Amino acid sequence: MSVFKRTSFWFSLLMLAIPVSFVIMAISYPAKPQLFPLIIGIPTSLAGAIILASEKWPKLMKPFDVADFSAKLRKGADGNSGAEEVELTDKQKAGRIMAAMGWMASYITIVFFVGFNPANFLIPALYIRVHAKSSWLKTILMGVGTAVLMWAMFDLVMQAQMWKGIFFGEIMPQI
Amino acid sequence: MRPSSIPKFGKRLIWIWIFVGVVTLVVTVASSSTQTQALASASSSLLNLNVFLGIAAGTLIGVVVGALPGISPVTAIAVMLPITFSWDTTMALYFLVAITGAAAYAGAVPSILLNVPGDPPDAPICFDGYPMARKGEAGRALGATAMATIVGTIVGIFILIVCIPFVRAVLLLFSAPEFFWLMVAAVISVGFAVRTNMLKGLFAGGIGLLVSLIGFSPIFSMTRFAGNSYFLYDGFELVPIVTGMFALSGMYLLQMEGQGQNLKAVSGKMTGVLRGAADVFRFPATFIRSAIIGTLIGILPGVGGTAAAFICYGTTIQASKHPETFGEGDVEGVIAPNVGKAAEKGAALLPTVAFGIPGSTVMALLLGALMIHGIVPGPLLVRDHLNLVWALILGLGLSVVVTCVLGLFSASFMAKIATISNYYVVPVVIVLCLGAAFAINGNFYDMVLMFIAGLFGFGLKTFGYPIIAFTLGFILGAGTENYFHLTQSIARGSYAPFFTRPIALVECIFVVSLILFPIIQNVIRAKRKSNKMKEMGV
Numbered sequence: 001m002s003v004f005k006r007t008s009f010w011f012s013l014l015m016l017a018i019p020v021s022f023v024i025m026a027i028s029y030p031a032k033p034q035l036f037p038l039i040i041g042i043p044t045s046l047a048g049a050i051i052l053a054s055e056k057w058p059k060l061m062k063p064f065d066v067a068d069f070s071a072k073l074r075k076g077a078d079g080n081s082g083a084e085e086v087e088l089t090d091k092q093k094a095g096r097i098m099a100a101m102g103w104m105a106s107y108i109t110i111v112f113f114v115g116f117n118p119a120n121f122l123i124p125a126l127y128i129r130v131h132a133k134s135s136w137l138k139t140i141l142m143g144v145g146t147a148v149l150m151w152a153m154f155d156l157v158m159q160a161q162m163w164k165g166i167f168f169g170e171i172m173p174q175i
Numbered sequence: 176m177r178p179s180s181i182p183k184f185g186k187r188l189i190w191i192w193i194f195v196g197v198v199t200l201v202v203t204v205a206s207s208s209t210q211t212q213a214l215a216s217a218s219s220s221l222l223n224l225n226v227f228l229g230i231a232a233g234t235l236i237g238v239v240v241g242a243l244p245g246i247s248p249v250t251a252i253a254v255m256l257p258i259t260f261s262w263d264t265t266m267a268l269y270f271l272v273a274i275t276g277a278a279a280y281a282g283a284v285p286s287i288l289l290n291v292p293g294d295p296p297d298a299p300i301c302f303d304g305y306p307m308a309r310k311g312e313a314g315r316a317l318g319a320t321a322m323a324t325i326v327g328t329i330v331g332i333f334i335l336i337v338c339i340p341f342v343r344a345v346l347l348l349f350s351a352p353e354f355f356w357l358m359v360a361a362v363i364s365v366g367f368a369v370r371t372n373m374l375k376g377l378f379a380g381g382i383g384l385l386v387s388l389i390g391f392s393p394i395f396s397m398t399r400f401a402g403n404s405y406f407l408y409d410g411f412e413l414v415p416i417v418t419g420m421f422a423l424s425g426m427y428l429l430q431m432e433g434q435g436q437n438l439k440a441v442s443g444k445m446t447g448v449l450r451g452a453a454d455v456f457r458f459p460a461t462f463i464r465s466a467i468i469g470t471l472i473g474i475l476p477g478v479g480g481t482a483a484a485f486i487c488y489g490t491t492i493q494a495s496k497h498p499e500t501f502g503e504g505d506v507e508g509v510i511a512p513n514v515g516k517a518a519e520k521g522a523a524l525l526p527t528v529a530f531g532i533p534g535s536t537v538m539a540l541l542l543g544a545l546m547i548h549g550i551v552p553g554p555l556l557v558r559d560h561l562n563l564v565w566a567l568i569l570g571l572g573l574s575v576v577v578t579c580v581l582g583l584f585s586a587s588f589m590a591k592i593a594t595i596s597n598y599y600v601v602p603v604v605i606v607l608c609l610g611a612a613f614a615i616n617g618n619f620y621d622m623v624l625m626f627i628a629g630l631f632g633f634g635l636k637t638f639g640y641p642i643i644a645f646t647l648g649f650i651l652g653a654g655t656e657n658y659f660h661l662t663q664s665i666a667r668g669s670y671a672p673f674f675t676r677p678i679a680l681v682e683c684i685f686v687v688s689l690i691l692f693p694i695i696q697n698v699i700r701a702k703r704k705s706n707k708m709k710e711m712g713v
Contacts, residue, residue: 008638015382015640022385025400033395036656037388044381047374063697064374093431097633100430104423104605104629108622116610124602132598146603150610158261160614173618174405 009055016048103127115165116154120147217565220265221573229262229270234574237277238582242285242592246425246600247294248278252540253421254604256547257414257611264548268563269570271544275537276574279328279517280582283320285593287313287509288586293593296480296516299488303501303508316509317586318451321579323462323513326455328575330466330514331473331521332568335528339557339564342529346558351665352672355658356682358651361532363689364475365644372639373693379640383648384655386411394660406620415612415625416649417543420642421536422608423629428636429597448583454506455514461491461507462514469515473522479535480516487515521571528557528564531651536643541567542650551654 019041026037054060088096103123110119125143128134134142154160164170220226240251251274259267282293287304300320307316349357362380389400390410401407455462465487472483491511492498501508519535526532533539545551550560557564582589612625635642666672674680 011634011638014634015378018382019385022388022400029397029399030395032660033392033397033399036659037385037399039659040381040384044378044385047378047381051374051378061372061374062701063694064372065693065697088431096431096433097427100427100601101630103602104426104609104626107605107609108626111609111613111622112619116613120606120610124606127602128598132596142599142602146606149603150606153258153607154610154614158258158614161617162610163613163617163619173620175620 006055009052012048012052012055016045016052019044019048099131111163111165113165113167115168115170116150116162117147118165120150213561214565216562217265217569220269220566221569223266225263226266226269229266230273230570230573233270233273233570234277234577237274237574238281238578238589239592240274241278241281241293242589243595243600244285244291244293244593246429246604248275249536249540250422250425250604251278252537252544253418254607254611256418256540256544257615259544260414260547260615264545264550264563265566267544267548268541268566271541272567272570273574275520276328276571277578279520279575280321280324280578281589281592283324283513284317284582284586284589287316287320288590289593291593294480296484296512296519298481299484299512300509302488303503303505306502306504307506307509310504312447312451312504312506313586315447315451315454315506317583318448319454319506319509320451320513321448321583322452322455323510324517325576325579326462327466327469327514327517328521328572331470331518331524332572334470334522335525335568338525338529339561342525343557346529346555348678350676351658351661352676352679353682355655355662355673356679356686357530357532358655358658360682360686360689361530361651362644362648362655363686364532365641365647373690375640376644377690379635379642380644380648383645383650384652385648386416386645387649387652388656392656394657406618411624411649412615412621413543413546413650414615415621416628417540417646418608418611419625419628420632420635420646421540422604423625424632424636424642426601426604427629427633429601432597451506455510458507458510460494461511464490464494465511465514466518469518470522472515473519473535474525479523480519483515483519484512487511517575524564524567524571528567531556531654533643533647536646539643539646539650543646546650 022037023041023045026034026041028034029037050060107119107123110122121143124146125139128142129136129139154162166172221230236251236255237248240246240248252271255271255274259270262270278294282297283300283304284293286292286297286300287308290301290305292298292301304316304320307313362384363377365376365380387410389407391398391401391408398408401410468487468490469483472479472486488508488511491507492501495501495507497505520537523533523535523538527538527542531542533542545556545563550556550563608629609622609625612621613619615621632642634640635645662672663669672679674683
C-alpha cells in the first residue's frame with residue numbers, strides 16, 4: 001500500500017504539525033519567552049519527523065523499540081478469554097467509529113440548541129433504540145434514567161448552572 | 176526439608192515478616208511528629224459523614240467499573256474528576272482513590288466466574304481462576320483473590336509509609352534546578368516505560384509539554400500560542416483534555432466492539448472461601464516474590480498493573496515445581512497476579528506523591544485531581560501536604576479491605592455487572608463526560624474541546640502513542656518551565672546550576688542515560704544479530 005494511503009501516515013503528519021507550529025510561533029516571541037518552547041519544540045519536531053519518515057522506512061524506529069517483558073504472556077492471554085472475538089473489516093471499524101463520533105456531535109448540537117435536559121434524555125434513548133434495538137419501554141426508561149442521573153449529579157450535587165440552549169435564551173460566549 | 180514442613184515454615188515466615196513490618200511501620204510513623212499530625216488530620220476526616228459517603232460512593236463505583244469489561248478505573252476517574260471539582264480536596268482524594276482500590280478486587284471476579292477480565296491487569300487471573308470455578312472451587316478462588324488483594328495492597332502501602340520520611344529528607348536538599356530535572360525525568364521516564372516505542376512516548380510527552388504552555392504566562396506577563404482567542408487566554412482546562420483523552424476515546428473502542436459478549440457466569444455454591452484466603456499464606460514464596468515484583472513495577476513510572484500481574488504469573492510458573500498444573504486451576508496462579516497488581520497499586524503512590532512522577536495512569540489522573548484543587552503536583556506535595564498523602568493511603572487501604580470483605584458475599588452480583596451490554600454503557604459515559612466538561616467552568620467550548628481531545632486520544636491509542644506521556648507532559652509542563660526560568664533568574668542567566676550542583680548533575684546524567692540506554696542496547700542487539708546471521712552464512 002502506498003504510504004500516502006495509510007491513515008497512520010496522515011496522523012503522524014498531523015502530529016508533526018503540532019510541535020512545528022509551536023516552534024514557528026515561538027520564534028516571533030522575545031528571547032526569554034521563546035526559550036523553553038524552543039528547547040522542547042525542536043527535539044519534539046525532530047522526533048516527529050523520524051516517526052513520519054518511519055512510515056516509509058520502518059527500520060528507523062527499531063533503535064527506539066522498548067522491550068516488553070509481559071508481551072509474550074499477554075499474547076497467550078488473548079486466546080484464553082471467554083469473550084467471543086469478532087473480526088471486523090476496516091470498513092466496519094470506520095463505520096462504528098463514525099457512529100460514535102456522530103452520537104457525540106449530535107449530543108453537543110442538541111445541547112447547543114435546546115440545553116442539557118432534553119439532550120440527556122434523547123441521546124441515550126435513541127442510542128439504545130438504534131444499536132441495541134431495545135423496546136420502547138426500555139428506551140424511555142434509559143432516557144429518563146440518564147436525564148435524572150445527570151440532573152442529580154450536576155444540578156443537585158455540583159449546583160452547576162447548566163446550559164439551557166440557544167432557543168431558551170443562552171448567549172454563545174466569545175471564542 | 177520434608178514437603179509437609181513447608182506450609183509450617185511458610186506460616187512462621189509470614190508471621191515474622193508481618194511482625195517486623197508492623198514494628199517498622201509504627202516506629203516510622205510515631206518517630207515523626209509531622210507524620211503523626213498528618214495521619215491524625217487525615218484520619219479525623221474519616222469521621223466526617225461526607226467523607227464516609229464519598230468513600231462508600233467511590234467504592235461502589237469502583238466495584239461497577241472494575242467488574243465491567245471495557246471500562247477501567249482510569250475511565251471512571253476521568254469521568255468523576257470534574258464532579259469532585261467543588262468538593263473538599265481530602266474528600267475528593269478519598270473518593271477517587273476508593274474507585275481504584277475497589278476495582279482491584281471487583282475486576283478479578285468476572286475473570287474467575289466468566290473467564291472475562293474486568294480490567295486488563297485481571298487477564299492472567301482467568302488462566303487458573305476460571306478453571307478453578309469450573310471445578311467447583313469458585314469460592315476458594317475468590318477467597319484467595321480477596322486475601323491476596325488485601326495483603327498485596329498492605330505491602331505496597333507499607334513500603335510507601337516507610338519511604339516517606341526518607342523522601343522528605345532528600346527533598347529538603349532540592350531547589351529549582353533539581354526540581355526542573357526531576358520533572359524532565361518524569362516525562363522522559365514515562366516515555367521510556369511505555370511498552371510500544373520510546374520515541375513515540377517522548378514525542379507525545381513533548382507535545383503535552385508544549386500544549387501546556389498555551390495561554391497567559393505569569394512569568395513573562397504575556398500570552399503565548401493563543402492568538403486573539405479569549406477561550407485560549409487561560410490555556411486549556413485539564414478536565415476536558417484528560418477526560419476526553421481517557422474516557423471519550425475509550426468509548427470509540429467500546430463502540431467498535433459492539434454489543435459486547437454474551438456471557439454466562441459459572442454457577443454453584445461459593446464454598447471454600449476461608450480455605451482460599453488461607454492459601455495465600457500456604458505459599459509464602461509466591462506471595463513474597465509477587466509482592467516484591469509488584470512493588471518494583473509500581474515504583475517504575477508508567478509500567479502499570481497489567482505488566483505486574485503478567486510478570487508475577489509468569490515467574491510463579493517458572494519457579495514452580497509443578498508447572499504443568501498451571502492453567503488447570505492452580506490456586507497459586509490466582510494468588511500471584513492478584514498480589515502483584517495489588518502491591519503495584521500501593522507502590523505506585525510512592526513516586527506519585529514523592530516526586531510527582533505517576534507510577535501508573537490512574538496516578539497521573541490523581542495528580543490531575545490535585546491540580547484541579549489548586550495543589551501543585553510534584554515534589555512539594557509530600558513536604559507541604561502530608562495529610563493528603565495520608566488520605567490517599569487510608570482511602571486506598573479502606574476501599575480495598577471493604578470491597579474484598581463485602582465482595583466475597585456479592586461475587587455473583589459482580590459477575591452479573593460484567594454481563595451488561597456495551598450499548599447501555601457508552602451513551603451514559605458520553606453524556607456524563609460532555610456534561611462534566613461544561614459543568615466545570617460553564618463554558619460551552621469546553622465540550623467541543625473534550626470532543627476533539629477524545630478524537631485525538633483515540634488517534635494516539637490507535638497509532639501506538641501513549642496517552643499517559645502526553646497527559647504527564649501537560650500536567651507538569653507549566654511547573655517545568657517555572658523551575659527552568661527560576662534557576663536561570665537565580666543564576667543571572669547562567670545555565671551552570673543545571674549541571675554543577677551535585678544532585679542536579681546526577682539527575683541530568685540519569686535523564687541522558689534514560690534516553691541513550693535503550694537506544695545503545697537496541698543497536699548492540701541488532702549488531703549481535705547481524706553478526707550471528709553472518710556466521711550462519713545467511
